[in-house]
Each structure stands twice: as structure tokens, then as C-alpha cells.
Amino acid sequence: MNARTNALDGKHAVVTGGGSGIGAAIAHALAGAGARVTLIGRDAEKLEAQRQALGTAQPTHCEAADVTRPEAVERAFASATATLGPVDILVNNAGQAQAAPFGKTDLGLWQRMLDVNLTGTFLCTQAALPAMIERGFGRIVNVASTAGQIGYPYVAAYCAAKHGVIGLTRSLALEIATTGVTVNAVCPGYTETPLLQESLDQVIAKTGRTASDARAALQRANPQRRFIEPDEVAHAVLWLLMPESRSITGQSISISGGEVM
Numbered sequence: 001m002n003a004r005t006n007a008l009d010g011k012h013a014v015v016t017g018g019g020s021g022i023g024a025a026i027a028h029a030l031a032g033a034g035a036r037v038t039l040i041g042r043d044a045e046k047l048e049a050q051r052q053a054l055g056t057a058q059p060t061h062c063e064a065a066d067v068t069r070p071e072a073v074e075r076a077f078a079s080a081t082a083t084l085g086p087v088d089i090l091v092n093n094a095g096q097a098q099a100a101p102f103g104k105t106d107l108g109l110w111q112r113m114l115d116v117n118l119t120g121t122f123l124c125t126q127a128a129l130p131a132m133i134e135r136g137f138g139r140i141v142n143v144a145s146t147a148g149q150i151g152y153p154y155v156a157a158y159c160a161a162k163h164g165v166i167g168l169t170r171s172l173a174l175e176i177a178t179t180g181v182t183v184n185a186v187c188p189g190y191t192e193t194p195l196l197q198e199s200l201d202q203v204i205a206k207t208g209r210t211a212s213d214a215r216a217a218l219q220r221a222n223p224q225r226r227f228i229e230p231d232e233v234a235h236a237v238l239w240l241l242m243p244e245s246r247s248i249t250g251q252s253i254s255i256s257g258g259e260v261m
């Protein structure tokens with residue numbers, strides 16, 4: 001698909017975790033298609049640098065907020081709406097992945113994974129959805145993971161959270177199907193980002209493997225034997241935002257070289 005460069009003209013898109021990796025690639029794609037983009041994340045400096053790098057003629061904005069904190073989310077969406085208008089598009093991308101054997105998964109790790117990956121998605125969706133329904137249009141895309149579609153060892157908490165994101169996506173899509181708002185999930189396999197590098201560092205530290213062995217071990221999960229590029233995920237998100245994608249809702253689209261089918 002070649003997204004028309006003006007396909008999102010006039011739309012206000014919020015991307016959480018937009019300061020790096022997949023979120024930054026999505027923000028670039030949306031700005032390139034004409035959207036006014038708000039980046040939400042924890043690190044104000046990183047967000048501002050990314051906002052400037054968008055290099056678009058459209059107005060852009062950023063809000064420093066932790067998506068796990070209800071009052072911070074409420075404040076960020078109120079300020080984003082006051083600055084760039086009602087939110088038409090929400091990409092719930094902020095997330096973290098921490099590995100541990102189940103026996104060493106303490107309540108703190110479990111709660112951190114649920115808070116950022118699942119509760120963050122819930123809170124941002126609650127903040128954006130009422131205005132979408134009121135205006136009869138909205139697009140919500142949740143960046144889940146293949147870990148929301150299948151199990152993996154040593155990441156039970158992350159997998160549980162991402163499976164939860166897919167459950168939320170399906171239920172909400174049905175509940176609001178007649179409102180003009182669609183809700184979908186994209187499910188990347190291992191994608192070349194800072195988060196992947198952290199996972200590789202954990203593998204290297206715990207197993208003593210070399211960097212290239214650790215990369216090869218994770219790449220074996222993908223039938224194409226490669227990592228996904230953030231732009232590939234952004235491309236799928238952009239497609240879901242097009243007016244012609246209005247019949248697609250409640251879906252979990254695997255972007256994984258055929259790892260999940």
C-alpha cells in the first residue's frame with residue numbers, strides 16, 4: 001500500500017511511547033500522511049528531540065507522562081486536546097518487556113508488566129474514547145506482540161499482559177462496533193529497537209552467549225530468520241488508519257515473518 005501523503009490530513013494522532021523504536025517509526029509515518037501528532041512518554045527531552053525530528057509542516061506536540069498513572073494520563077490527554085484538538089487516532093504503543101523464569105517472577109515484576117502494557121492501554125483508551133464516540137470517528141491501534149498470540153518461556157508476565165491487550169481489543173471492538181470507532185492490535189515479532197537490545201543484553205548476561213549467537217537464537221523464532229524493522233510495523237498501523245479500513249476491527253495482525261499463523 002502506498003499511503004496517500006494527505007490521507008490523515010486534519011487528524012490528531014496520539015502515539016504513546018513515541019520517543020523511540022516502534023512508536024517513533026509510527027509517529028513519522030503518521031506525520032508523513034498529514035496527521036497532527038502528539039507524542040506521549042516519560043522522558044521529556046527524548047520526546048522533544050523526536051518531535052523535532054518529525055520534520056512535518058503540521059503542528060506537533062509532546063506530553064511527558066507515565067501511562068500507568070491515571071492522573072498523569074488524564075492531564076496529558078486534556079493538554080493534548082487543548083493544543084491540537086480532539087484525538088482522532090490513538091496508538092497505544094508504550095510498553096516494556098522483562099524476562100524471568102516463572103519461579104523468579106515476583107509480584108513486583110508481574111505488576112510492572114501488567115501496569116505498563118495493559119493498564120496503560122486501558123487508561124489511554126478511556127481518556128481518548130469518549131470524544132471519538134461523540135464525534136462518530138476514531139481509530140485505536142494497540143501495539144501488542146506475538147507474545148499476545150502465543151506463549152514464550154521466561155516471559156509469563158509480559159505474555160499475560162499482551163494477551164490481555166488482545167482481549168481488550170476484541171471486547172472493546174464489539175462493544176463500540178456501531179460508533180465509527182475501530183479497535184485493532186498489531187503483533188510484532190522481535191523488532192530491531194532499544195527494547196530488543198535490552199532483551200538481547202539479558203540473554204547475553206544470563207547465558208554467556210556472544211552477541212551474534214544471541215541475535216541468531218532470537219532470529220530463529222522468525223521463519224524469515226530476521227528481525228522486523230520498526231517501519232514495517234508503522235506501515236501496518238497506517239493501513240489500519242485509512243478510511244478504507246473501516247470494516248477491520250477487533251483484529252490482531254501478526255507482523256512476524258510467519259511466526260504466528
Ligand code: NAD
Binds near residue numbers: 097144
Ligand atoms: P522501546 O523501548 O524503544 O519503546 C518503548 C517506549 O515506551 C519507550 O519510548 C519508553 O520510554 C516508553 N514507555 C515505557 N514505559 C512507559 C510508561 N510507563 N509510560 C510512558 N511511556 C513508557 O521499545 P519498542 O520495541 O519500540 O516497543 C514498543 C512496543 O512494541 C511495546 O509495547 C513493546 O512491547 C512492543 N513490541 C516490541 C517488540 C520488539 O521486539 N521490539 C516486539 C513485539 C512488541
